[in-house]
Amino acid sequence: MTRIGAAKEFGSRLAWLAPAIAFLALFMVLPLFDVVRLSFTTASIIEPEYSYTLSSYAKVFGDKDFLWSLSITFIFVAANCALQIPLGLLIALAVHAGRDRNVYGSILARTAILTAWIIPGVLVGILWKTLLSSASSGIINHFIQSLGMERIPFLLDPLYAVISIIGANVWGGAAFCMILQYAGLQRIPAELYEVSRVDGARAWQQFLHITLPQLKPILFINLVLITISSFNTFDMIATLTSGGPAGTTEVLTLAAYIQVFTYWNMGRGSAIAVLLLTITVVMTVVYYKLFQLDEDIAE
Amino acid sequence: MHSRGRLDGTKILIYASYIVVVLVFWGPVTWMISLSLKTIPDILAYPPKLFPSRLAIENYGTIFEQSTIPRNMLNSAKITIITVLGTLLVTVPAAYAFSRFRFKGRTQILMAILLFQMISTLIIILPLYRYFIRLNLLDTHHGLILIYITVQIPFTVWLLKGFFDSIPKSLDEAARIDGASRLQSVIRVIVPVAMPGIAAAVLFNTINAWSQFLIPFILIGKGRLQPISVGVAKYAETVGEAIVTTHLLAAASLMAMLPAIAIFIVLQRFIVRILISGAVKG
Numbered sequence: 001m002t003r004i005g006a007a008k009e010f011g012s013r014l015a016w017l018a019p020a021i022a023f024l025a026l027f028m029v030l031p032l033f034d035v036v037r038l039s040f041t042t043a044s045i046i047e048p049e050y051s052y053t054l055s056s057y058a059k060v061f062g063d064k065d066f067l068w069s070l071s072i073t074f075i076f077v078a079a080n081c082a083l084q085i086p087l088g089l090l091i092a093l094a095v096h097a098g099r100d101r102n103v104y105g106s107i108l109a110r111t112a113i114l115t116a117w118i119i120p121g122v123l124v125g126i127l128w129k130t131l132l133s134s135a136s137s138g139i140i141n142h143f144i145q146s147l148g149m150e151r152i153p154f155l156l157d158p159l160y161a162v163i164s165i166i167g168a169n170v171w172g173g174a175a176f177c178m179i180l181q182y183a184g185l186q187r188i189p190a191e192l193y194e195v196s197r198v199d200g201a202r203a204w205q206q207f208l209h210i211t212l213p214q215l216k217p218i219l220f221i222n223l224v225l226i227t228i229s230s231f232n233t234f235d236m237i238a239t240l241t242s243g244g245p246a247g248t249t250e251v252l253t254l255a256a257y258i259q260v261f262t263y264w265n266m267g268r269g270s271a272i273a274v275l276l277l278t279i280t281v282v283m284t285v286v287y288y289k290l291f292q293l294d295e296d297i298a299e
Numbered sequence: 300m301h302s303r304g305r306l307d308g309t310k311i312l313i314y315a316s317y318i319v320v321v322l323v324f325w326g327p328v329t330w331m332i333s334l335s336l337k338t339i340p341d342i343l344a345y346p347p348k349l350f351p352s353r354l355a356i357e358n359y360g361t362i363f364e365q366s367t368i369p370r371n372m373l374n375s376a377k378i379t380i381i382t383v384l385g386t387l388l389v390t391v392p393a394a395y396a397f398s399r400f401r402f403k404g405r406t407q408i409l410m411a412i413l414l415f416q417m418i419s420t421l422i423i424i425l426p427l428y429r430y431f432i433r434l435n436l437l438d439t440h441h442g443l444i445l446i447y448i449t450v451q452i453p454f455t456v457w458l459l460k461g462f463f464d465s466i467p468k469s470l471d472e473a474a475r476i477d478g479a480s481r482l483q484s485v486i487r488v489i490v491p492v493a494m495p496g497i498a499a500a501v502l503f504n505t506i507n508a509w510s511q512f513l514i515p516f517i518l519i520g521k522g523r524l525q526p527i528s529v530g531v532a533k534y535a536e537t538v539g540e541a542i543v544t545t546h547l548l549a550a551a552s553l554m555a556m557l558p559a560i561a562i563f564i565v566l567q568r569f570i571v572r573i574l575i576s577g578a579v580k581g
Binding site: 010012013015016017019020021023024026027028030031032034035038043045090091094097098101103105106108109110111112113114115116118119120121122123126127128129130131133135136137139142146171175179182183186203228231232234235238239253256257260261266269270273274276277280281283284287288 | 309323328331397402422427429452506531532545548555564571
């Protein structure tokens with residue numbers, strides 16, 4: 001091809017990508033660089049003047065409330081990974097086994113769990129706030145009382161508030177793990193089970209020696225995705241506890257929001273956002289390595 | 300081998316797990332439906348009852364007449380429709396390019412797009428808020444839509460690229476030999492064949508755009524301009540913990556989640572198929 005031809009070809013190819021690249025460059029890449037820059041400034045929302053400083057990070061890491069936010073975020077993420085993945089796997093196994101055996105209701109169970117997943121985070125928060133309320137509309141406390149126990153002030157007590165945000169997030173997110181594991185289960189060749197059945201393996205042995213090893217790659221990917229999405233949770237907690245009581249459930253996303261929009265500290269809020277960004281980048285690289293996308297894309 | 304028709308231990312276990320799953324995941328929504336149809340005496344009644352003594356459908360009427368919720372829903376509908384169309388306009392050509400062209404930096408750009416999909420909107424919204432103040436784009440729907448389209452691009456490009464990859468290249472090449480331009484071949488050949496993928500993109504983008512909260516929460520301050528997610532959160536804030544408004548909050552919440560749930564229930568087989576194939580492919 002001639003040089004002019006090649007240039008023309010390049011130009012026409014660029015045109016296909018240009019709109020998407022323009023959107024991403026303006027509203028994604030630019031703000032990403034800018035949030036890093038802002039994290040090194042004294043910027044506030046109202047004052048246009050600011051200077052460059054390292055103090056945002058110093059203040060953030062010297063702040064007890066921030067260290068609490070960091071801890072509670074890690075607890076929240078760890079609990080979500082520890083609960084969502086086994087729960088998703090359990091339900092996936094039940095739905096898969098049910099379809100294998102022509103049991104009625106496997107679609108119904110799948111629909112039920114996916115309904116919770118489709119509900120926007122804001123509404124998951126409002127829903128659970130209502131259910132966990134200490135008023136008579138709080139059905140969960142009614143059940144607890146009918147078991148002969150004391151009412152629990154779920155959203156007013158620090159420990160129970162943490163349990164509540166974890167519980168509500170597991171409720172809304174388990175469906176995603178279920179679908180991922182379910183897809184993984186369907187990929188396991190049936191012959192593997194047949195051979196082991198001939199060898200006299202019991203169901204739990206099959207689970208340990210066939211199902212789990214075969215699912216391992218999917219489980220890892222699931223772990224990475226749940227980690228990222230748990231770190232990024234905002235909507236549900238904003239309506240369920242708003243970070244309360246007294247900041248107990250103020251995860252990093254809420255802490256950044258509050259720094260910027262309550263205290264007008266753009267610099268400190270950005271520093272927290274940069275920390276979140278770092279975690280996301282690391283996890284995405286892990287995800288990428290797991291998939292070995294380079295092979296996949298190069299084909 | 301498996302279905303002998305008799306009820307063995309495994310089957311009982313499976314049925315039991317289904318009952319638990321349905322109770323745990325539909326129970327809370329059912330309780331909200333019940334609350335939304337209760338009168339105040341029913342709400343205060345102890346012990347609480349699942350079935351209201353009278354179906355208070357007027358609760359929904361109250362929401363329609365005395366709150367901004369209907370306005371917020373209209374805003375969401377408008378924003379969602381424009382976002383979905385805009386996203387398609389931007390992502391179909393991009394996904395086609397990633398599927399059909401080989402160019403320098405292709406893998407890197409795809410990798411960057413994957414990263415963008417993982418990034419919390421909180422991170423980008425802080426600088427965007429500053430730009431929007433200066434550009435006078437706060438409290439505008441078009442400003443909001445630009446950001447919505449941006450955050451939908453990564454997922455949609457990957458989804459559509461997957462569908463385009465599965466279409467044999469010979470198909471569009473044949474069209475081009477017949478004298479069609481690249482654009483014509485995409486419109487006449489690729490898009491019709493990739494219709495299930497485009498439908499999936501429309502579906503997921505609709506649900507995502509409807510659910511967006513953080514972006515409008517920060518960028519739209521005026522109540523009558525807010526989408527439903529923010530509208531219902533603000534409504535929950537104003538009614539607060541007051542017991543006498545629980546039924547109204549329940550009604551407002553159900554109205555807000557209804558479109559997403561309705562779309563899901565009607566198209567669930569299709570959605571599950573896309574999710575599963577997406578999960579397998581990654």
